Amino acid sequence: MGTGKGNDKVDLSVIIPAYNEEDVIEKTLHVIYNYLKNKNINWEIIVVDDGSTDMTSEKVQQICNKIQGIRLISYKKNVGKGGAVRQGVLAANGRNILFSDADLSTPITELEKLLPWIEDYDIVMGSRRVKDSHIIRKQPFHRRISGRIFQLMIRAVLFLPFSDTQCGFKLFKGKVAKQLFSQLIHNGFVFDVEIAYRGYRQGYKIKEIGVIWANDPTSTVRFFKDSVRCFIELVKIRFQK
DSSP, rough: OOOTTOOOEEEEEEEEESSTTTTTHHHHHHHHHHHHTTTTSOEEEEEEESSSSSSSSHHHHHHTTTSSHHHHHEESSSHHHHHHHHHHHHOEEEEEEEEEEEEEEOOOOGHHHHHGTTTTTEEEESSSSSTTTTEEEOOOOOHHHHHHHHHHHHHHOOOOOSOOOOOOOEEEEHHHHHHHHHTTOSSSSSSHHHHHHHHHHHHHHHHHHHOOEEETOOOOOOOOTHHHHHHHHHHHHHHHH
């Protein structure tokens, strides 16, 4: 059961931030659509094209013209993944809101693991480092080490109790997502941390659930190169209002 534009009784909004994803975005949308169309819920899919310089927007628009319930938000200047997710969240109508990476590093079917928890929790975060998680394609060794160092930095600076803030598969109650993302300051790599920190500090109930995940070898995040900048960003999050 899909949903049309203007329907305010949407059960689930799926937000897909996309930057130069012309090679995968069509397959991703068809996979998500084929999954959702068999669910007895009203849904919408919102792709936010974050200033792509390739054919991402054109390919998404072609699908939007064929499938009701898929929407495109597009703008010319690349602002960062956090900014793209914020645009999608603020435009969403869903009672619950999921954001997922455009490459489906975590399969959309893993939503089945998160949904049972969203009635009792405000945020359910997919995690690669808790029970029942399964990494089917690992990051290179240096990326795994840098990821663990980054999580240690997060605990040291922000005192967050979570094992994995960076997995791009998170489910929110809609009202909670809108409140937190309307406050978001950081558009880049640390936006996940800021959202988790704001949610934790504001007393929202947050649950980590282990999910399937596969590394994207084309990822451009380079923690070692940007480690000082990342640390500064964490300190900014710690002392921001």
